[in-house]
Amino acid sequence: MSMKPLEFDRSFGELDQVMSAYAGLAADDTPDRPGQALTSYLRHTWHTRPWALSVAEQQLRTYAENPPGRLRRRLGEFYPVPDIGLPEAEIRQWLLLLADHIRRSVEEGRVSPPVAVPETHWEWHARFPELGQFLGGWFSQDMPDEFDDHDAAVRDYADSADPAVVARLVGEVHELLALGLEEVDYAVGIAELGMEVDPPAPYAPSAWLTVVARGLAGPRAEYV
Template sequence: MKPLEFDRRYGELDQVIAAYVGLSADDTPDRPSKALTAYLRHTWHTRPWALSVAEQQLRTYAQNPPGRLRQRLGEFYPVPDIGLPEGEIQQWLLLVADHVKQSIEEGRVPPPVRLPVTPWEWRARFPELHQFLGGWFSQDMPDEFDDHDAAVRDYAASAAPTVVARVVGEVRELLVLGLEEVDYAVAVAELGMEVDPPAPYAPSGWLAVMAERLAGPRAEYVQEGE
């Protein structure tokens, strides 16, 4: 299926399902799950118009499950394993759609939280930082770069300036929260960092230094690393 057609049919449905990865689909008629609450909280804040799209796509998919022909042609959305028996997924999708509809019609907006609650919410709130840490500081980093600074230089030289600026902004947003150091360790891990910060820095200290370097003049920073 072409990307445009996929987005029209399943794009926001996919966002909702992604919010459940690694969590329980334990929604009840009286209470949305932690995963759905995180999706609603973030989406109300950033893309409130997408909620009606999510409700429609969830309901349409549940009411019109793919038949054999669509499955054979690959023109359907394969719901990932969310810990529910296959026979219960249809009713669960309708329940989630009902919660989204109720949130819209009654203005039920989950209250803001200081820290993201779920892995999906971490990545949705800090998307560019997630791409940076997950792409340049995975467990393969020591095999690809001499040290952390070399990885930062490579990112600064290869990423578009506007994207680098977004990373700097997201780091500063994270730092201004004034978290305990253990919470910053959790944050960078949730955002994809699989190696420890370089000595002698704690996670927050390294984030601050890294942001300052990325915020400096691009040409000067790249030249210093050469």
């Protein structure tokens, strides 16, 4: 029997956040410096949920020092560390290395400065979660089969989402646009966030996002 949600979160919730940051990236951490994935996790977490760093450090260290035995594995009461390209014999030391980096970051106040552009897939989604839901859910490669056009997809989102969630999306779009990126960087960003179709002609990515945000703005605005 797998663990209940609260039990899982208490034991592995923040550990899972750290592991998620490594999706598609190498475990390139060294004793001297954290790798790209952990750096992204530290940067985002410092600026959004600094209290979670101590939880991550504790969960990483506890898991490394008390790996699940056969009974816990059979019952499903354990966290399966994703394949990050390391031999199984090296996982324990790697987890302890991550815990050491997080502890050092907290104890020495090593706050990573914010960056204009997220540097990993995980960081894009951690920074713009609702925009990722919107683009990945309504603008996947199946969008042309499900909706007549982009406007219809946006209207469907507006009709199905809670107004507070729509407002959160509008805020995230404005935050992304405020970065003042080149169009090629906006194209990369919306692709990282799950958009698998091009914006409608003749709009560039930033112009289309502007139109979407304007149409969705307001307590119960309709996309036009």
